Amino acid sequence: MEMRFEPMRAGDLVACAEVFVEAFNGAPWNESWTLDSAREFLGKLMAEPEFWGLCLRGEQGIIGFLCGRITVKGGEKSFFCVELCISPDFQGQKYGSQLFEAARQLLLDEGVSSIGIGTDKNTPAEKFYLRHGLKETRATETDVYMEWRKENAS
Numbered sequence: 825m826e827m828r829f830e831p832m833r834a835g836d837l838v839a840c841a842e843v844f845v846e847a848f849n850g851a852p853w854n855e856s857w858t859l860d861s862a863r864e865f866l867g868k869l870m871a872e873p874e875f876w877g878l879c880l881r882g883e884q885g886i887i888g889f890l891c892g893r894i895t896v897k898g899g900e901k902s903f904f905c906v907e908l909c910i911s912p913d914f915q916g917q918k919y920g921s922q923l924f925e926a927a928r929q930l931l932l933d934e935g936v937s938s939i940g941i942g943t944d945k946n947t948p949a950e951k952f953y954l955r956h957g958l959k960e961t962r963a964t965e966t967d968v969y970m971e972w973r974k975e976n977a978s
């Protein structure tokens with residue numbers, strides 16, 4: 825299937841909210857998003873000046889996206905990934921990996937030198953990030969924070 829990576833724009837909000845609801849209302853998250861609450865959450869995030877997002881578009885529309893904030897501190901540009909999701913019908917087929925790698929390359933091109941993320945401990949998502957070279961920086965009983973740094977990449 826032909827896939828394209830595209831910057832996440834205001835016009836993608838509804839399609840992204842649909843993917844988000846499907847992905848996070850499903851296992852293992854089993855959250856209770858509605859289309860409206862997802863649209864409100866993502867819309868607010870997208871309106872922030874630091875917002876950065878990338879969509880994965882297939883023939884049938886957006887099937888996943890990755891988004892978060894780029895911040896600059898002490899001269900270092902960092903990206904914190906707030907959300908990453910792939911529509912359940914397409915999970916486990918390496919689309920998330922392709923999206924993550926494309927985002928990492930584009931962020932590097934923009935001068936970003938580290939990528940951070942927080943997720944729940946012992947989830948498939950944690951395994952996914954470990955596979956993509958992120959290292960645990962801090963953990964609580966339930967959450968884990970992970971980071972990838974350009975200078976440590978092999």
Ligand SMILES: CC(C)(COP(=O)(O)OP(=O)(O)OC[C@H]1O[C@@H](n2cnc3c(N)ncnc32)[C@H](O)[C@@H]1OP(=O)(O)O)[C@@H](O)C(=O)NCCC(=O)NCCS
Pocket residue numbers: 847848908909910911914915916917918919920921922942943944948949951952
């Ligand atoms: C996490 C997620 C983005 C990974 O994308 P993906 O396209 O399903 O994953 P890929 O096919 O590229 O990679 C597969 C690896 O990801 C992990 N994984 C995470 N969730 C998975 C899922 N639902 N199905 C299959 N693999 C999953 C596994 O470690 C798997 O490794 P394996 O091949 O050794 O089993 C996607 O499954 C998803 O949207 N899940 C629900 C939302 C979520 O958890 N987001 C991250 C929250 S921090």
